[in-house]
Amino acid sequence: MNNFTIAVLVRNQFGVLNRVTSMFRRRRFNINSLTVSETESPGLSRITITSSGLETDKKQLINQLYKLPDVCSIKELNITESVTCELMLIKVKNDPESRADVRDAASAFGAKTLDYTRDSIIMRLTGTSRELDAFTDLMRDYTILEICRTGIVSLERGATTISKMEI
């Protein structure tokens, strides 16, 4: 079982996300993370999916995606040859006893404080999923009130782009 990341350019049509996720559901592929956003081209959206499975699962997943008419191009993003990041908002309890420790951890990770009240602190952290996991783990020593993560986005290093790749 391996993790893999796939970027998919889809026509920006009504219900296109449903088509993609419905295929994942009925063919029983795991989704670990999924993000959708606009792109440099007005008619296209980019879906970034991380999933896990065997090599054959990955092939099957890509082949099934190709069959959706709204899918324009697909690219597997190799982890070493791409830049990948995720954004997290985390709300922890503002406790006078732990306040300093939270601040130190945040500064070590480069997390930015966005909201500061008597009872709570909201921090924003961007980084790899692993960095976000590590920071979350650290915060478990205090009281985590809420977490929200975007899921990962990823671009290939260098000048190559997905839309120029051969399907």
Next chain:
Amino acid sequence: MKLSGADIIVRTLIEQGATTVFGYPGGQIINVYDSLYKYRGEITHILTAHEQGAAHAADGYARATGRAGVVIATSGPGATNLVTGIATAYLDSVPMVAITGNVPTTQLGTDSFQEIDITGITLPITKHNYVVGSVEELADTIREAFRLAVSGRPGPVLIDVPKDIQVAQCEFTEQPKPVEAEPRQAAKEIRIRDAAECINLSQRPFIYFGGGMTNSDAQEELYKLAEVLDAPIGCSLMGISAIPTDHPRFLGMQGMHGHYASSMAMHRADCIIALGVRFNDRVTGNRAKFATHAQIVHIDVDGAELDKTVYAAHSMRGDLKLTLQKLIPLLEQKKLPEWRKTIEGLKAEERRTLDNRPGLTPRSAILTLNEYLGENTPVATDVGQHQMWTAQNIVLKNKRRFLSSGGLGTMGFGMGAAMGAALATRERAVLVTGDGGFGMCLNELATAVTYNIPLVILLMNNGVLGMVRQWQTLFFDKHYSNTVLERKTDFVKLAEAFGAKGYHAETPEQLDEALKKAFSEQGPVVVECMIDKDEFVLPMLPPGGSMDDIITKVGESDE
């Protein structure tokens, strides 16, 4: 020319050559029916008894011609009644365009009367579907649907048209000719070369084809391949009738109830060249034990079928015809007398297991039917024992003449499909059905009578749901739970009540007599043929079993 959306739908259908369509009217599609009335000189609409029958008829039309079948239904229940028909077409890769009405755009999503999210419902059973957003995009959406339906691996496409878009008007320019399928492509050369090397090493090659053979029209290449490889040929249920069933190299169908020689030959092969098949579980049985001695070379137009259920040594995505044209010149001419001898041995074994009992048996009934089939007679089936008996014994000469629900296994498929095929080919069609499957869609007898469709319905009546009962006999200690019908239906009277002819046969002579009469009638005829409830479909590969578990005979004690 400014036209309403409804007019545009009908004009575009005519433009695409869809001049026979099937359907059922209703509130949210009434405007389209008004346009069908307006253009009735150019397009024929067949009104069925039920939307399911219309969907199966469009499917039968498509299977018999290779062109997309068209079905039209209203919103809500009209649309949901299409679902089984669309799913049947999807699983068997049949091109179909389904057009449904829906409530006006402003009412979508408010649970209006007869509103249903049919695009949501059909998402996993269509190649693609659309909710049309404006009248301006209507014509091109329909054209794209036709192109998608027939391109690559064919399949159904659904277009949902809200009522306000049927009413709205816009400019319409008719296109001079129908859209064409996307260009076909051969597999990559490097893959073809690798596969050729592998095939050249084979001493016991076997060619196994499926429905993709018909879609690609690769028969000539298939014959050439078999000659070069000196190889026997088998097929899946979906492959039947792609080549004449009496072709000297053809061993018949594979799978759970496949021909013995065909199944055993594939089991013993050292190289299986699989063409337009998807290695369904009904073919492979236990996949871990499937073809363990063989290298598999798999060619399919749908890349997602490669390495999906069975891992092939060489798999390639491409059109069969074009790929075979490149593959064949790379192959060495073989002469394989030993392999031939093995095959002849298997055929002899098969002959010994054939059911040659006297009297009216399932096999003798189909053999009698064979006497009456013309060169081009389409033969449809429902699903169950009769379907397998037909698949095993029918003699067909021409492609697109065997219509059977292979993937979904839809009981009730046959009536609609046979009507669609008869209308498409202008030939008398045959439906072989059972009392179970016929019971599901026999309302379409009304349609066949109304349109005077030439149709011979061979109803194999055994009073039970025979296929399930067979499993109950073999695997469930003869607990005949809900498979004994005990119905009191008089099928002759039933046929007559619908306005059709009906005959009853209990002996081979009566059956012959009844079929003789049936094949001289103009409209639909039901020939009820009594079959013993304990008849089995053999051979049988038990579910999840391998070729070593094949059942060719059921002992007296099991009866």
